[in-house]
Amino acid sequence: MAKINLMKKDDIQMVAEFISELNKMEHSHIGYCGKDRFEIAHSLNDDLTDIPYDKSFVTVYEKEELIGVLGFDADLMSDSAEIWGPFVKDNKWDIVNSMWEAMYELLPAEINSISMFPNSKNRKVSQLATNLSFSKHSDQTILTFSRNRKDELEEVPIVEIREEYFEEMIKLHEESFPGTYYNGQQIIERLNENNKVFIIANDNLSGYVYVEAEPAYGEASIEFFAVKESERGKGIGYQLLTVALTWLFAIGSIQSITLCVNSSNQNAINLYKKVGFQHIHDLSFFTKQIGIN
Structure with a gap:
């Protein structure tokens, strides 16, 4: 029994x-x-x-x-x-x-x-x-980039965010991800040797990518990246993702990076695949409200 x-x-x-x-x-x-x-x-x-x-x-x-x-x-x-x-x-x-x-x-x-x-x-x-009685919220596509393919990445200059770009980065983050789990100021406060924001900028910020790594556990993630609307279509998203992967794989314990993308966002999926991410799973996200009178 x-x-x-x-x-x-x-x-x-x-x-x-x-x-x-x-x-x-x-x-x-x-x-x-x-x-x-x-x-x-x-x-x-x-x-x-x-x-x-x-x-x-x-x-x-x-x-x-x-x-x-x-x-x-x-x-x-x-x-x-x-x-x-x-x-x-x-x-x-x-x-x-x-x-x-x-x-x-x-x-x-x-x-x-x-x-x-x-x-x-x-x-x-x-x-x-x-x-x-769960409700289906969305379909999600899971993509991964393995360490054994890091040498395929193009060479792109790695530029960490400087204080002069904090305000622009926070504004772009809030416009791109309103109400998400970290606001722009929280990202700035989280910056340390393992949590980094990389940027592409000339006189003004064009885009940013925020990554987190836990070298002791061989874990890492690309948490957020965004490109100003006026700068889209110029390959900036591709460069930001390439920079993020290059920096993360410089950490010897990181073996792969996995992303979860809404399956309806085909433009983002195509960009990730262009960089070199491979499609591994399709998932369904279900939610249910409980305990609310």
């Missing part, structure tokens, strides 16, 4: 391996979670800071065999949570409703929005989201 329990410390490595194996197959892939078992274990241990795994994840064992995992990554500042899973062995899908009920009871009262991010080929989780 299957037993549903809260995840324990002793489960970490087995759960990480379980998620890793299922996430390597598109029909069971979930976008929030990685494919490398060490990175997954690190995320479970260190990244679930608002609510730890032993209060946010459930496991299902049958005769001492792990057959299912489901949990959430809560962000209490935004009153939201990202759902990890469900990860279930193909022939054990009948346990998923019980798993969902057990996990749902763990959600704190202040959470009012939950989201799911299954691969478009993950039919079971997409159907589950529909059955649970």
Whole structure:
């Protein structure tokens, strides 16, 4: 008989391996979670800071065999949570409703929005989201650039932002990404040896790109980039992305850079592919409002 329990410390490595194996197959892939078992274990241990795994994840064992995992990554500042899973062995899908009920009871009262991010080929989780009255928010395209292709990048001068361009960069950021998770001033305040803004400018700022790196974990991301409307069509976006990749791959531990782009933004996708990014997944983003009277 299957037993549903809260995840324990002793489960970490087995759960990480379980998620890793299922996430390597598109029909069971979930976008929030990685494919490398060490990175997954690190995320479970260190990244679930608002609510730890032993209060946010459930496991299902049958005769001492792990057959299912489901949990959430809560962000209490935004009153939201990202759902990890469900990860279930193909022939054990009948346990998923019980798993969902057990996990749902763990959600704190202040959470009012939950989201799911299954691969478009993950039919079971997409159907589950529909059955649970989630709304499909968007389709997303996942692209990646691997380190072994860095020598294909063109040489472009790397120019870090200087204080004289702070005001212009903040203005361009607010125009391009209103209401996003970091405003322009917050980006400036986050600048350090691992978080950089690179620019293309003559007398005035033409565009910028903001990147973050965690060398200790081999992780990096291109968070934002924008080009002034009057400067578009001149190859500036291409140059900014090339600069970002060149700088990030100068960090020896970075093996790849992955981007998530709205599938309807074909211009951006074409630009990323022109730089050298490769299309790896299509995902569906589902959301649901809960706990709101």
